[in-house]
Amino acid sequence: MDLLSIKNPKFLKKLSNNELEKLSSDIRQFLIEKLSATGGHIGPNLGVVELTVALHKVFDSPKDKFIWDVGHQSYVHKILTGRACDFDTLRQYKGLCGFPKRNESEHDVWETGHSSTSLSAAMGMVVARDLKGTKETIVPIIGDGALTGGMALEALNHIGHEQKDMLVVLNDNEMSIAPNVGALHNVLGRLRTAGKYRWVKDELELLLKKIPAVGGALASTAERVKDSLKYLLVSGVFFEELGFTYLGPIDGHNYDNLLENLRYAKKTKGPVLLHVITKKGKGYTPAETDKIGTWHGTGPYKIDTGDFVKPKATAPSWSSLVSETVRRIAREDKRIVAITPAMPVGSKLEGFASEFPERMYDVGIAEQHAVTMAAGLATQDMKPFLAIYSTFLQRAYDQVVHDVCRQNLNVFFGIDRAGLVGADGETHQGVFDIAFLRHLPNMVLMMPKDENEGQHMVNTAIQYNGGPIAMRFPRGNGIGVKMDAELTEIPIGTWEVLQEGRDGVILTFGTTIEMAKEAAKRLAEQNISIRVVNARFIKPLDEKMLKGIFAENLPVMTIEEAILQGGFGSAVLEFAHENHYHNAVIERLGIPDQFIEHGSVSSLLEEIGLTAANAAEKLKKMIPLKEKRA
Structure with missing residues (x-):
């Protein structure tokens, strides 16, 4: 199919499942070719091709609202809503945005680049719908990684309490950027292997209805049997206990399963959670076999080999320089503990994790928890190093104020991606951290001129015992200066x-x-x-x-x-x-x-x-x- 000719998703209504599969193949090939030139979030988008097509076939965007959590998996949505012709400009200056953009299309109803916001936004839209008396369906699509964010759990709790009509699609590929961690991830793991709970439950209910009534005792017993079935089939039944009708898990690459369940969900009253299992990077072997998140988002690459197209680095990346210096010092200082909110690969902490697994904590997409955990460590005379992107630190502002600075605790913030980052745009430009940290009492804030000064700043931060200290550093690589063999301390507040x-x-x-x-x-x-x-x-x-x-x-x-x-x-x-x-x-x-x-x-x-x-x-x-x- 000529994807460039697509103006809106209405054409999907007439396509058979076989035609949808052919369309999915065309979309994957289109993405692989286009992103090889521009770079972008290839892994997430290859994984949601069938899911996105099915959503647009069953529902009617923009009347029905799709809210993409994080938003980096919205490329297929953009193709189906008439923007395939703009993909040569993806993430480029004045070109197509790599995330949903409200001024790009009426089909983009929510802008995001950070995780765990979709459910709260959806709740706001549902309340507005009901107050206005309209009938549209609100569909947030959230990944299993984003679901671990505290804001998402707060929203789940509220949605389940209010019992308003909403379809939550859980896109479960077992990864966010890096492999997911945490107890909730383990709950989803049990759900993945539990089978089709909803169908078995429905069949039992139908069977019970066929039994002739023999009094209230049998009726109540039958209801208890039906309600307790979930405990036999699904360990914990986390979502049903929160007030959702849980559907799944289903194969997110099978149109029969997708369309049947989406149509069932559309008719179901109250909040529904459809659990969809997808394969991140599906259809392109280098991305599909990626286990650590390398193919989550990339620069240009060679299609045939999967090799990335980038100039040979003449200096280490800033993330690597900082993390490896912390690792070097940690060999002598056993108080050092490294923490990351789901970014061990981006923050180049793999080496630290390998050498000091007992002192490395990936807490998942939980920036607030990460900051306060670091504060707790500091109260016990440990030396926590929190590796965090500038724009992700925004999500934990109160914890920096209330838990770290107010108590004047020795937490070292490694603020990665400080300054302009380029292609990811507004949601990722690290330009606010100076303004929101500088005015906090007890905070020390610094930024090195090159990687040699950077390694000395890392040492300065770890040796500093006067309270919180933050070092900003940019995305990308250093400039290739000569590195001193011995680490020194830089006097605080000296230029x-x-x-x-x-x-x-x-x-x-x-x-x-x-x-x-x-x-x-x-x-x-x-x-x-x-x-x-x-x-x-x-x-x-x-x-x-x-x-x-x-x-x-x-x-x-x-x-x-x-x-x-x-x-x-x-x-x-x-x-x-x-x-x-x-x-x-x-x-x-x-x-x-x-x-x-x-x-x-x-x-x-x-x-x-x-x-x-x-x-x-x-x-x-x-x-x-x-x-x-x-």
Whole structure:
């Protein structure tokens, strides 16, 4: 079938199951080919082809609402709703988003990039539907990994209590990004092997109805037999005890099973949970045989071999640098315990886990629990290292405030993917962590200029006993500097001058240091001398150096790959105000007050003006102000 000709999913109503299977094959081939060029979340999407097609055949989007949890498995949905022609631009600047996007299509009713939000959103839509008196079906589709998130469990509890009509589709592929962990995962494991509970229960009910009535005693006994059947067939019956009608488990790649159960669920009153077993990466051998999450989301690859197409790394990845330095120190310091919320592969903790399995904890998609668990460890004089992405730390803000900072506990936060990450877009751009951490009492926040300074910062964080400390680091690889053999400690709150200058100062850190150097070079060609400072401690500031800069009456530019409101530049402004440097000339460059969409990091930086050329131009305009005051 010509997928590019699809305008909406209505055509599915007329297709036979054999035709649906042919369509599924075409969709898989299309995804494998397109994603080999653009990269993207291939594993999740190959796994939900039949499920997505079946949903669109049975229900009527956009009247009926599909809510994709996390959203990285929505590519098939996008194809069926008329966006196949845009896949050459997937995750590229101004191109097709890799997640549901409400302004892309009326069929995208909920935007997400983080897990465990679909059930709560669905409950809101169900309440709105019932208050308005409309009849649409609300269908959240949630994975077994996302179901372990605390927010999802809160929503399950509420949905079961309210008993409103809703179909929850549990897409169970036994993995999120990495293999799932936890007791709930074990419950699902028992359900997978329990057989078709609903059909057996229904057949027994039909049999009981055929028995002639012989009094209330037999009727009550029969009801007890029927109700207790679930305990014989399904260990725990977790979902039914929460108030759901549980259907399944069923084969998520079999149209007979899918369509029959979806139609049954559509007619069932109250909340229904349809448990669908799928194979992540189905139809493409490298993705289908992946056991650790490598093919969850990828860059471009060679279709025939599965080899990834990327330049040869000249330096270790930042995630690896940080985790391996922690591992190195852990050989001597037995207090170190590593924690990750379902990201052992992304955070490159496999080596630590292999060497210290008793000191490595993957807690699943449970960021709040991860932070407070780290706090509990710290109260017992352990040294917890929490490896967590910047945007995932947002999900545990209260725990950072209430459980860590308030008690001034020695927790080391390794904040991965800090700054712009590019193709994943708005939900994953790590630009808010400075603003939401800097104002917290007791917090130390830092970012290294290169991987050598990075390893020393890791050591500094572990040796620090003054309370919580966080190190930001970007996505991708280091720049290839020479690494010191011995680890040292960096004095907390100290900056370093990278190059001297007499006419102005740039204060920056991390990924934007090279931008600052380039801006200074451009101005040097115009006989303007700029001092470049590695302001590696975002909190506390190097007050001694700042006082010296303001005493020299030098204009100051701050540059940060982070949101400006409440960021590092704001801290410098606050310092100038509090210390009565009222004539100070300060300009800030950073992320403006907006969400940054997907695209290459270079394209995004250019769009928002966070470039060496713009920095040089603005700084040049500041210099005459200094001369006029002199």
